[in-house]
Amino acid sequence: xxxxxxxxxxxxxxxxxxxxxxxxxxxxxxxxxxxxxxxxxxxxxxxxxxxxxxxxxxxxxxxxxxxxxxxxxxxxxxxxxxxxxxxxxxxxxxxxxxxxxxxxxxxxxxxxxxxxxxxxxxxxxxxxxxxxxxxxxxxxxxxxxxxxxxxxx
Numbered sequence: 024x025x026x027x028x029x030x031x032x033x034x035x036x037x038x039x040x041x042x043x044x045x046x047x048x049x050x051x052x053x054x055x056x057x058x059x060x061x062x063x064x065x066x067x068x069x070x071x072x073x074x075x076x077x078x079x080x081x082x083x084x085x086x087x088x089x090x091x092x093x094x095x096x097x098x099x100x101x102x103x104x105x106x107x108x109x110x111x112x113x114x115x116x117x118x119x120x121x122x123x124x125x126x127x128x129x130x131x132x133x134x135x136x137x138x139x140x141x142x143x144x145x146x147x148x149x150x151x152x153x154x155x156x157x158x159x160x161x162x163x164x165x166x167x168x169x170x171x172x173x174x175x176x
Contacts, residue, residue: 110171
């Protein structure tokens with residue numbers, strides 16, 4: 024047969040090649056699960072970004088007063104360098120006073136610790152005698168340490 028006599032079309036298979044129904048259903052379900060999982064992961068990422076934004080705002084709110092206080096102290100130290108120097112000297116003196124006070128407190132607590140087991144009065148007397156002074160001394164030292172820091176250039 025020559026080329027002209029050959030039929031224009033050969034036999035064409037027009038039947039649809041269909042995979043077994045179970046394989047198609049399983050593939051469809053896997054795609055659905057994948058799409059759901061991607062949606063959940065996107066939601067988690069979105070929520071995590073929002074949480075990070077809120078944490079940043081919270082940190083900024085909490086540190087703003089502290090930054091303002093640091094700036095105020097720095098301005099005070101820059102404006103009053105001679106007073107800041109005096110505060111540094113007083114801080115050194117009061118630190119040694121604090122050490123002596125702690126030494127006296129520890130010595131007395133060791134001497135009277137047995138009495139505390141038998142007399143609540145002795146323990147309360149000890150706390151009343153040393154507690155308020157210690158609290159006030161620590162408050163003074165804290166204030167002096169803030170004021171005594173060297174000025175920034």
